[in-house]
Amino acid sequence: MILELKNITMQFGGITAIDDLNFGVKTGEIYGLIGPNGAGKTTLFNIVTGNYTQTKGTVVFNHEELSGVKPNEIVLRGIARTFQNIRLFKSMSVLENVLIGFHHQANYTYFESILRLPRHFSNEKKIKKEAMILLEKFGIADLADTNSSSLSYGNQRKVEIARALATNPRLLLLDEPAAGMNPSETEDLSNIIKKIKTEFGLTILLIEHDMKFVNQMCDKVLVLDYGEQIFEGKPSDAIVDEKVVAAYLGDFEHA
Amino acid sequence: MDISTFVQQMINGISLGSMYALIAIGYTLVYGVLRLINFAHGDIMMVGAFVAYLAQNAGIPFELAVILAIIAAMVTGILTDKIAYKPLRNAPKISLLITAIGISFFLENLFNVLFGGVPRAFSAPDYLTKIIHYDGIIVPVTVIIIPVVTLILLFIILWILNKTKYGMAIRSLAFDIPTVKLMGINADIIIMLVFAIGSALAAIGGIFYAVSYPSIDPLMGVIVGLKAFAAAVLGGIGSVAGAVIGGFILGFTEIVVVAFMPDLGGYKDAFAFIFLILVLLFKPTGIMGQDLDRSRF
Amino acid sequence: MKIIKLLMLSVAILFLIFAQNNLDPYTVSILNNIAIFGILALSYNLINGVAGQFSLEPNGFVAIGAYVTALLILPASSKIDMFALEDPAPIILAMHTSFLPALLMSGIVAAVLAFILSIPVFRVRGDYLAIVTLGFGFIIRIFAMNQTKYTNGAMGLNDIPDNANLLWTGGIIIVTFIVMLNVIYSKYGRAMKAVRDDEDAATAMGINTFWIKTYAFMTSAFFEGVGGGLMASLLTTISPDQFTFLLTFQLLIIIVLGGLGSMSGTLIGAVLVMGGTEWLRFLDQNMDIFGYNTGAHPGLRMVVFSILLIIMMLFARRGIFGNKELTDMFKRGKK
Numbered sequence: 001m002i003l004e005l006k007n008i009t010m011q012f013g014g015i016t017a018i019d020d021l022n023f024g025v026k027t028g029e030i031y032g033l034i035g036p037n038g039a040g041k042t043t044l045f046n047i048v049t050g051n052y053t054q055t056k057g058t059v060v061f062n063h064e065e066l067s068g069v070k071p072n073e074i075v076l077r078g079i080a081r082t083f084q085n086i087r088l089f090k091s092m093s094v095l096e097n098v099l100i101g102f103h104h105q106a107n108y109t110y111f112e113s114i115l116r117l118p119r120h121f122s123n124e125k126k127i128k129k130e131a132m133i134l135l136e137k138f139g140i141a142d143l144a145d146t147n148s149s150s151l152s153y154g155n156q157r158k159v160e161i162a163r164a165l166a167t168n169p170r171l172l173l174l175d176e177p178a179a180g181m182n183p184s185e186t187e188d189l190s191n192i193i194k195k196i197k198t199e200f201g202l203t204i205l206l207i208e209h210d211m212k213f214v215n216q217m218c219d220k221v222l223v224l225d226y227g228e229q230i231f232e233g234k235p236s237d238a239i240v241d242e243k244v245v246a247a248y249l250g251d252f253e254h255a
Numbered sequence: 256m257d258i259s260t261f262v263q264q265m266i267n268g269i270s271l272g273s274m275y276a277l278i279a280i281g282y283t284l285v286y287g288v289l290r291l292i293n294f295a296h297g298d299i300m301m302v303g304a305f306v307a308y309l310a311q312n313a314g315i316p317f318e319l320a321v322i323l324a325i326i327a328a329m330v331t332g333i334l335t336d337k338i339a340y341k342p343l344r345n346a347p348k349i350s351l352l353i354t355a356i357g358i359s360f361f362l363e364n365l366f367n368v369l370f371g372g373v374p375r376a377f378s379a380p381d382y383l384t385k386i387i388h389y390d391g392i393i394v395p396v397t398v399i400i401i402p403v404v405t406l407i408l409l410f411i412i413l414w415i416l417n418k419t420k421y422g423m424a425i426r427s428l429a430f431d432i433p434t435v436k437l438m439g440i441n442a443d444i445i446i447m448l449v450f451a452i453g454s455a456l457a458a459i460g461g462i463f464y465a466v467s468y469p470s471i472d473p474l475m476g477v478i479v480g481l482k483a484f485a486a487a488v489l490g491g492i493g494s495v496a497g498a499v500i501g502g503f504i505l506g507f508t509e510i511v512v513v514a515f516m517p518d519l520g521g522y523k524d525a526f527a528f529i530f531l532i533l534v535l536l537f538k539p540t541g542i543m544g545q546d547l548d549r550s551r552f
Numbered sequence: 553m554k555i556i557k558l559l560m561l562s563v564a565i566l567f568l569i570f571a572q573n574n575l576d577p578y579t580v581s582i583l584n585n586i587a588i589f590g591i592l593a594l595s596y597n598l599i600n601g602v603a604g605q606f607s608l609e610p611n612g613f614v615a616i617g618a619y620v621t622a623l624l625i626l627p628a629s630s631k632i633d634m635f636a637l638e639d640p641a642p643i644i645l646a647m648h649t650s651f652l653p654a655l656l657m658s659g660i661v662a663a664v665l666a667f668i669l670s671i672p673v674f675r676v677r678g679d680y681l682a683i684v685t686l687g688f689g690f691i692i693r694i695f696a697m698n699q700t701k702y703t704n705g706a707m708g709l710n711d712i713p714d715n716a717n718l719l720w721t722g723g724i725i726i727v728t729f730i731v732m733l734n735v736i737y738s739k740y741g742r743a744m745k746a747v748r749d750d751e752d753a754a755t756a757m758g759i760n761t762f763w764i765k766t767y768a769f770m771t772s773a774f775f776e777g778v779g780g781g782l783m784a785s786l787l788t789t790i791s792p793d794q795f796t797f798l799l800t801f802q803l804l805i806i807i808v809l810g811g812l813g814s815m816s817g818t819l820i821g822a823v824l825v826m827g828g829t830e831w832l833r834f835l836d837q838n839m840d841i842f843g844y845n846t847g848a849h850p851g852l853r854m855v856v857f858s859i860l861l862i863i864m865m866l867f868a869r870r871g872i873f874g875n876k877e878l879t880d881m882f883k884r885g886k887k
Contacts, residue, residue, distance in 0.1 A: 049756065069764070075758030083756070089749040089814075099739070100746045100757045103555055106739045110767055114731050120738060127739075167758050174778030275656045294686075342866055352682055353808060360801055361858035367851040391612050469798055471808045477797075490678070521698040528687040533673035535680060 101166025272506025281453025287429030297480015303458025332454030491541030601812035604748025617780025662777025709789025816875030
């Protein structure tokens with residue numbers, strides 16, 4: 001188990017967003033979190049990344065407890081994420097966005113960069129090279145100098161994932177990676193995710209609504225409804241599970 | 256220090272605290288709804304005080320002058336929002352803060368050009384300037400009137416916020432509850448209302464200030480505004496009750512420290528700042544505060 | 553590229569030497585003014601424009617820098633003569649250095665204070681930096697007024713040795729410019745821009761946003777302290793009332809006009825605003841309009857400048873250069 005969540009409960013004010021949740025993600029797995037809107041999936045992400053502090057329970061990553069570890073430190077321990085509504089650094093180029101992910105791999109101090117000492121140059125050269133290699137893997141190396149806000153939606157998503165990979169994670173959290181994409185973009189994306197997963201030895205935890213995508217990608221899924229776990233198992237079993245179907249139907253009725 | 260001096264200082268503290276509270280409410284309401292430090296708020300207080308002064312000079316009786324001052328401040332507040340803030344609602348936060356500073360500086364210098372920087376004596380009717388002697392306690396009558404009026408205004412504000420449709424909409428905007436649209440209320444009207452209420456209270460606070468000290472100048476709103484903002488943060492920004500509590504704590508501290516430690520008199524204006532730093536260090540949400548700045552994912 | 557840079561640098565230095573020796577004192581004083589405001593605005597733009605943290609600190613740090621340098625370069629004898637309200641504290645009499653270490657000390661003291669302010673301010677989100685730094689400017693003034701045995705109170709300091717000249721101010725603005733660009737084009741500068749664009753996303757990249765903001769703030773403070781020291785030596789007399797919010801406001805106009813986040817723009821902004829301030833001087837004085845004397849209006853210039861600032865923000869938020877540098881434009885041009 002690379003990630004274990006034990007008895008996680010999250011309350012906002014009086015509202016329980018997540019209720020006593022237990023699950024674990026095995027190393028090398030692609031694990032899907034699904035469920036109707038407002039089921040608590042993104043909240044769960046925010047707990048794992050340290051943006052929220054759970055009311056109760058523990059998160060264990062790589063045999064270490066994450067309680068009290070700050071979000072930026074959690075990244076250094078090997079958990080990277082993307083956001084539901086792509087959040088690139090809009091004033092920066094694609095390359096710069098990815099270089100931000102390499103921040104900690106460039107090994108020079110503030111004074112070394114002010115005085116432009118050799119380590120500044122050698123490290124900048126190193127991470128720029130690595131960033132370009134990463135962009136090539138995503139097939140967007142030619143866009144390196146383009147401003148990130150002028151990219152197509154699909155390419156923005158790629159940059160966001162590349163940027164997350166730049167932090168050298170062991171666990172990658174993807175929040176609705178296929179949202180807003182057309183079928184061919186989705187196809188392209190799932191191939192890339194599978195490719196990088198093997199290449200970087202990643203474990204992936206993803207939130208997704210597109211059941212076809214989930215079916216195709218995930219080894220295992222967890223279905224959440226109103227903060228409670230209603231199913232855990234193979235994706236193909238999930239879609240025929242009574243509770244799951246009921247939860248989704250309920251969601252459609254409300255919507 | 257004998258008991259009567261003590262009581263006298265307490266009363267002064269309540270009075271000063273009331274003034275800070277009135278001005279702090281405006282900061283807290285605007286911050287709650289727009290997440291913006293309205294740097295011009297202290298200057299709107301100055302505008303209120305100046306209009307009251309000018310109206311009286313023109314022969315208008317004090318009571319009417321006060322009403323004119325309140326209206327002028329409300330108009331200034333609403334116009335500030337319409338001209339300088341509203342067009343930037345979707346712009347980066349820093350743009351809004353810069354225009355806020357621009358408006359503040361504009362008002363200060365405009366009044367400086369029009370009326371000069373020299374402080375002007377502010378006159379008020381006799382019933383406000385009387386001195387009360389009671390059992391060794393000597394206080395101007397204003398220090399009694401100010402807290403009473405403040406209390407009445409506070410009840411009105413709380414009634415508006417808690418019992419009226421618009422008031423509830425203000426609160427829901429402040430806590431980011433997405434009910435505003437559902438209730439069919441235009442957010443622009445709510446924001447206008449917030450500026451109107453805040454500016455009216457600032458004008459009253461400014462007039463109280465002018466009567467107490469009794470002089471006004473174009474820069475009078477700067478330091479008072481800064482202190483009132485510190486009071487709002489101390490109480491918990493976004494909370495009206497917090498603004499009042501913060502105002503009182505600050506008012507008391509200033510009066511008490513100066514009364515008991517006269518050596519620190521020169522640093523009186525620094526207390527608000529020290530409070531601000533301490534609150535940010537130990538309890539950034541303030542006394543009554545909700546975590547308005549929690550990032551939303 | 554390197555050759556062009558070296559060429560520009562040598563031209564700048566030659567110009568400084570020429571100007572110092574050949575131009576009339578009035579022109580030199582305007583150039584000095586531009587250089588000092590340029591130094592201050594460049595550093596101010598780092599925290600405001602590059603890191604996107606709206607701050608109103610310059611007047612406070614400039615005041616500190618001015619006092620530190622003044623007290624360090626004034627000889628003990630003139631301190632004894634000058635301190636009228638209270639005798640100078642022993643440490644004030646004891647401290648004495650030459651000009652360059654004094655300037656460095658000014659920068660260091662300002663940077664240390666910036667660090668102390670960072671701790672409460674950058675741990676919280678929101679716009680508290682603006683209000684805390686605004687308050688800081690007032691506090692510094694209150695202390696300068698009251699700590700008479702260190703500052704001579706409201707009387708201020710006079711007869712400060714006039715070590716500074718155009719070579720100093722011009723030399724330091726060049727250094728400041730280079731340092732700022734070196735910061736911007738490093739992983740730290742990138743991280744500052746990331747914090748400006750989206751703080752949560754920067755955190756999700758493993759960036760410690762507290763330290764990135766603190767670096768930006770301390771660097772700004774350092775050069776504002778140095779600029780304050782230069783100012784003290786140029787003016788030879790300083791007092792608490794000199795470092796009001798007006799100073800910060802002028803710098804804000806400069807960086808907004810030049811472009812928040814653009815150092816090249818800041819230099820142009822400094823020339824335009826300082827030149828404009830001179831040119832608009834007539835606004836504050838008596839004017840005859842169609843035979844009607846308007847009388848003197850001190851502050852009218854600032855009314856004009858505040859309207860300009862608001863209009864800029866409303867209609868031309870990106871300023872002259874946006875957040876790009878001159879060199880970026882060359883790059884774009886080459887493609």
